[in-house]
Amino acid sequence: MTREKLLPGEAVTSVFAFPKGYLNRPGPLKKLGWFLKDNILTIMFILLPFLIFGFYLWTYFRKGRDPEAGHPVMVEYYAPDDILPAEAGTLLDEVAHNSDIVASVVTLATKGFLKIKVIESNSFLFFSSKDYKFTKTGKNWDHLSSYERSLMKDIFGSKSSVNLSDLKEKFYKNVPGLKNLVYHSLVDKGYFKESPDTVRSRYIFIGLGIIVAYLGGLAFLSTFSVQDYNVAYAIFSGMISFGIVMICHRWIPRKTLKGSRALKNLQDLKEFIERVEQDKIKRLHDEDPTVFGKILPFAMVMGCADHWADKFDGLMTQPPDWYDSPYFHSRSMRFHSRDFVHEIGEGLHTMEKTFV
Numbered sequence: 001m002t003r004e005k006l007l008p009g010e011a012v013t014s015v016f017a018f019p020k021g022y023l024n025r026p027g028p029l030k031k032l033g034w035f036l037k038d039n040i041l042t043i044m045f046i047l048l049p050f051l052i053f054g055f056y057l058w059t060y061f062r063k064g065r066d067p068e069a070g071h072p073v074m075v076e077y078y079a080p081d082d083i084l085p086a087e088a089g090t091l092l093d094e095v096a097h098n099s100d101i102v103a104s105v106v107t108l109a110t111k112g113f114l115k116i117k118v119i120e121s122n123s124f125l126f127f128s129s130k131d132y133k134f135t136k137t138g139k140n141w142d143h144l145s146s147y148e149r150s151l152m153k154d155i156f157g158s159k160s161s162v163n164l165s166d167l168k169e170k171f172y173k174n175v176p177g178l179k180n181l182v183y184h185s186l187v188d189k190g191y192f193k194e195s196p197d198t199v200r201s202r203y204i205f206i207g208l209g210i211i212v213a214y215l216g217g218l219a220f221l222s223t224f225s226v227q228d229y230n231v232a233y234a235i236f237s238g239m240i241s242f243g244i245v246m247i248c249h250r251w252i253p254r255k256t257l258k259g260s261r262a263l264k265n266l267q268d269l270k271e272f273i274e275r276v277e278q279d280k281i282k283r284l285h286d287e288d289p290t291v292f293g294k295i296l297p298f299a300m301v302m303g304c305a306d307h308w309a310d311k312f313d314g315l316m317t318q319p320p321d322w323y324d325s326p327y328f329h330s331r332s333m334r335f336h337s338r339d340f341v342h343e344i345g346e347g348l349h350t351m352e353k354t355f356v
Contacts, residue, residue, distance in 0.1 A: 045237040056248035089301030096179040109322040110293035118325040132164040147181040191259030207245030309341035
């Protein structure tokens, strides 16, 4: 004890000694309780991303898994009759890509509704000196789908021919509507019960709603906790959870049984394109000389157009009548189907950049 007089505000230390065993040490459960009480908000911040992931995983197994998934792939020789290449590309990953829209231009050309001509341009179109002229053939549109008719109208308007450069900074306005038509067509045909795009949008909002409600709830609970609400932890936990939402919401769209079988047929077709021997291709070509053009758009959306072109090397001596390019006019140049697919691939890339 000090003999000095303590002034106001000064501290004093007291020391007490007890015999060993006089006080009981806290057990593990008691220590755990203290730890949870002191760190409950931090633990809850850490748990949020796991809860979000668990929610999407549970939803996927409950609502998102396609029927008949995992069945073995059988070889399929022909493109599906009741599905368009743009719809096929969407079935593969449940997303209508800009490349699926562009491949539809080739589909319309192979069906005889338009022709594509490569022309030289004085101005660069996305680092290319080539422009592309689309010309309507005058073939009746009665048998086209609503999506294909809309695409033809969006390309040509009231004109009979149009250059790709004329569509620059104009056509992109039509792309969302065309994608919606693809989604709705897949629903109408029974491949999905609901538009995959609608389902994805819904589960983005659900995920974000869970995050906001959870973090808001923790802010309210912090008023009753010994631990303060850490804004930095909340932001970090929310950002990680948001990233999980943006990845996992893609799992939820579900195909119908018909859609699942159609996907398998497309996988069969891709397997056929990649593995078929040329003698089989020769027999198909002899039976139907247009088989190359019929399957080409499907090969494009499935990412195996080069494989398809290789199979026809030596079988085709000139490009299809719907495609005109000065590159193939030179008589000194031997026509190769792979060169044709390479050039049209460049054209499609240019079209995709122009359309968006």
